[in-house]
Amino acid sequence: MPEIQSAIAATPDALNGAVEIVNSVVTIGDALNIAKGTLQCIGTAADAITPFIPLIGAATTIISDIIIIYQQAAYNKKIVSALYDRTRYAELAIETLQRRKKLHEKDFRSQEWYDAFNRFVDVLKEIRTFAKEVSCLRGYKKYFKSFTVKERFEALTNSYDVVMKDLNFTMAVANEEQRRYDNECLMDDVSEMSKFLQTIEGGIVTNDNKLNIVLEELRLMKISIDSGKGPIAMAKQIEENEITDPYINEPTDYRGSNRHIIRRQYKTTIEVACKPFELNKDDKEEYKKKQGQLAILSKLSECTNILKFYGLANLNGQNHMILEWAHYGNLREVYEDYDIPWMRKLHIATDICRAITFLQSVDIFHHDLRCENVMLTRNLEPKLTNFEYARSKNASTSSIGDLMKIVHWLAPEKMRDRSTRYNIKCEIFSFGMLLWELTFEKTPYQGWEVERVETHVKAGKREKITFGPVADDRELEIQKVLEEVITGAWKANPEERISLVKLFNTLEKLQSENKNLMEQGCNSNLLPQKSLDLDGSSTPPPPPDSDADAELPEFEDFSLDCGIITVISFEEGVKAHKDGKYDKAWECFEYHADNGNANAKYWMAYYLWEGKFVEKNCEEAAKLFKEAADQGIPDAQLRYAFTFQTKLGKKKYREEFIKYLTLAADGGNQSAQYNLGDVYFNKKLMMGDKQKGIYYLKLAALQNHPNAIKMLEKHNISFADGPKLEH
Structure with a gap:
């Protein structure tokens, strides 16, 4: 098994980022x-x-x-x-x-x-x-x-x-x-x-209610791309002959301000949108970054409610993004041309929430939630799109762009201070405004100037929620649930806003209760404009203003005379180790390990295993590795697994080895990910599972593990669209 020795011999630098x-x-x-x-x-x-x-x-x-x-x-x-x-x-x-x-x-x-x-x-x-x-x-x-x-x-x-x-x-x-x-x-x-x-489904969990491994793969891809390190993730390249004209032309085949988005067929049967896309290979850094972003966009398609990106195609000498075709266009265009029944609104709202949850689970916020950025397929399935403003959780919001486009959906804390970090509470507020827009089929604060909207919202005021008549009790219940989640989402105090989990559970419960009716098509098809009296008035007026309107002190030197044996902090012990002061580090680790610190137990075990500063004692080291491993330290899980290296001929030791190696790999340890991938991919220890091996090798490669990168390249396995691990 390659790299077993190097995995063990390497100094345990996973904790090198410890803070003093x-x-x-x-x-x-x-x-x-x-x-x-x-x-x-x-x-x-x-x-x-x-x-x-x-x-x-x-x-x-x-x-x-x-x-x-x-x-x-x-x-x-x-x-x-x-x-x-x-x-x-x-x-x-x-x-x-x-x-x-x-x-x-x-x-x-x-x-x-x-x-x-x-x-x-x-x-x-x-x-x-x-x-x-x-x-x-x-x-x-x-x-x-x-x-x-x-x-x-x-x-x-x-x-x-x-x-x-x-x-x-x-x-x-x-x-x-x-x-x-x-x-x-x-x-x-x-x-x-x-x-x-x-x-939740939607690509977030598997059939056995476990988190989809694609989420971790996406997260590591994002880290690799943002840092500029690691292997280049590439978007799938689609051959020009795979894109053909549709069998039947439709008036909506050309879209966009200059009709540059065109409907075509992919692999004969799949309706796609071909959208021109600039990709300058001369600027290597920009090219690498854009390719990485496209690879991430492809992975985001794992969520059934995010518009699918199939890859890039060179059509007539120009690069095009090949995207899922949304027959009805965006949700704003839909409600401007049709009335959306209450049952359909409920299902659209729930599915958009699935997409938001998927993004949040991979550290991405959309930043621009509104009906215009939700597409609707022939089957009336909502697909979240337009990630022009979608960035990582830690990204700044200062360059969002045209405030006129987003202020009607913007959280009050962002209005008060543009430098405030955008977080899940801001996203939930915007989703609440999107739900209001979907419910009443119009832009919030329609016709208002930016200053008026901001003054109104910062004062704690919101749009009016006044429903019109409904056909039955079922639609009345939908109205009540929509009002509950909307008002819960747009609370002035971010801490009081409804949680993403509760928001989804509330919507999904009612959706589930009406699932059979939806499948039968009852009260769910689009209706002609003005079929519904959404707010009790056929020509509602604009909302009236009444309701819709230090330094810390320096210390002296003290002379200790109190009889206490003082010890440096654990973090200082790590620094002492890196500085080669092993006696000082050992004293620190021994004290903190005896005092119950799991990370200190790991380091103490490392010293005992290697015989660093103290006499070598592998038996005692293994005990400490296990204690730290069972307390959730990934490096300890890796090293404890390798204590069985000479005993892998016996089944019970192989099982322990795989158990702790898997814990370490799932905890993010790249050496564990590589070695576990090697075991599965190359069918070692009677543990053959090629797809699982590829998965762990990709995770290691995304953390820039050289041997994992070499193995994947050797077998021509792409980082962007390699085989997925089935459950």
Whole structure:
């Protein structure tokens, strides 16, 4: 098996990005005010407090991170909220050090209290990691395979309560009422996520309710393209003879402002739109970037409600994008020519939500949600399109373009401050406005100037929701559900807006209840204009204005005389290792490992396995690798897997090897991805599965793993459209 030795011998640099907490104290940010006051008091306190300065700084930084995670959470908001509550209690506990510092004089001189404070920081780190994972769909996937969200949440909250007791922070220990509330939050979110994963479909989950592996492939492709590193992802090239004229010409065969988008047939039977596209090969960087973006666009077609991109074709000497043909054009054009029945509106709304969820799961926001950017096929299926403004989650919004085009759908926080980072809350607000547009079949705030719209929305006012008469109770229920999600989406306070999961579950539940009627075509076909009285008035007037209208202080040098054995932070230990100060690093790792830190256990195991600074002890190293592996450290999972290298002739050891190698690969370790891909692709260890092998090799290649790239190139496997892993 190639690269087994190099995978083991390589220094464990996956943690090389560790932050030096002590140095980061000066950049905590404005989210917390506790650091300044606390550290000022420490500067004038007794020498006994000095060992706790970096620990308090580290805790403060982590608390700030957790607050940001809470504010940006897209999933499991109640679970994250419960963890956030504990974070605020931790903040209060640290504030107590300022107000009652003399009462803690004895504690500050206690080795046990110092050790407990280190555990306190470690628990906060684990809470931060867990909150980040469950707040996004990609992070949530790890709980499909190992322990459940419930078990992990309970373990973390128990650890938190224990360390709070150890520190005598009794005000921060959960009581029975808090535990009951936590359990309600936990069960609500778990139930919502269960329903969501069972019904979301649309390329997001597989038939066995697991996240589609394409999501991870897309994410890594995006990272590779954004960084400019790694292999070039190329769009599929379509031969000109595969594109033919349609059998029957239609008046709508030519579209666009200058009729440049043309309907054609692909592979004889597939209706496609041929759209001219500039691709300058002379500018290598721009060419590589555009090819990568097109490759991503092709992968996004995995979602059934995103307009499919088939590839590029050179037609008559000019490059063309070959896209799925949308017979009815965009949704705005549809509602301007027809009335859309209430049943059809419900299904369109639910399917658009699927597309938004797919994008969000691969770290992409659309940024321009409105009916004009939703296409409708012959079967009246909505397809989200126009990714001119679609960027990664971390992209700036300053260059969105013509404000006139988007302001009617724009979130109030973006109106107030254009530099505000665009997030899922902004996307949900825009989706709410799109749903209003779909419901009433007109542009929000139609005819209003930008300034008037902004003044109106920033004041907390919105469009009116006034329904006209309906044919039956079923349509009345659809109106009620649409009103519920629209008003939930456009709340002024982003934290109060409906979550993406709840929004989808609400729409999908009603869609599912009416699925049979839709399949029979009952009350779902497009109607002539003015067939429906959508808002109770045949000629509605414009909405009236009434209702529709620090530096931290420097410290002195202290002379320690408090009897506590101080230890540098784990992150400083990693730095000491990289600087070749192995004695200092070992002392740090040993202390933090004994104190329960999983990453420290991994490094301690590495030292024991390699005999670095200490006597070699592979048996003890394997135990520590397993402990860290079972606590979710991907590098430890890889190294523990390879402890079975000489025993792979026996089935039970092969199974353990594959189990932990898979955990490491799914956790993002590129060496594990390559070695696992090699096992499956080349049918080693009696584990042949070519498609699974290709999948893991591609993941490794997208992280610029040289041997994975060579193997894929050797077998002419494309990064953009290679075989997919079937479940």
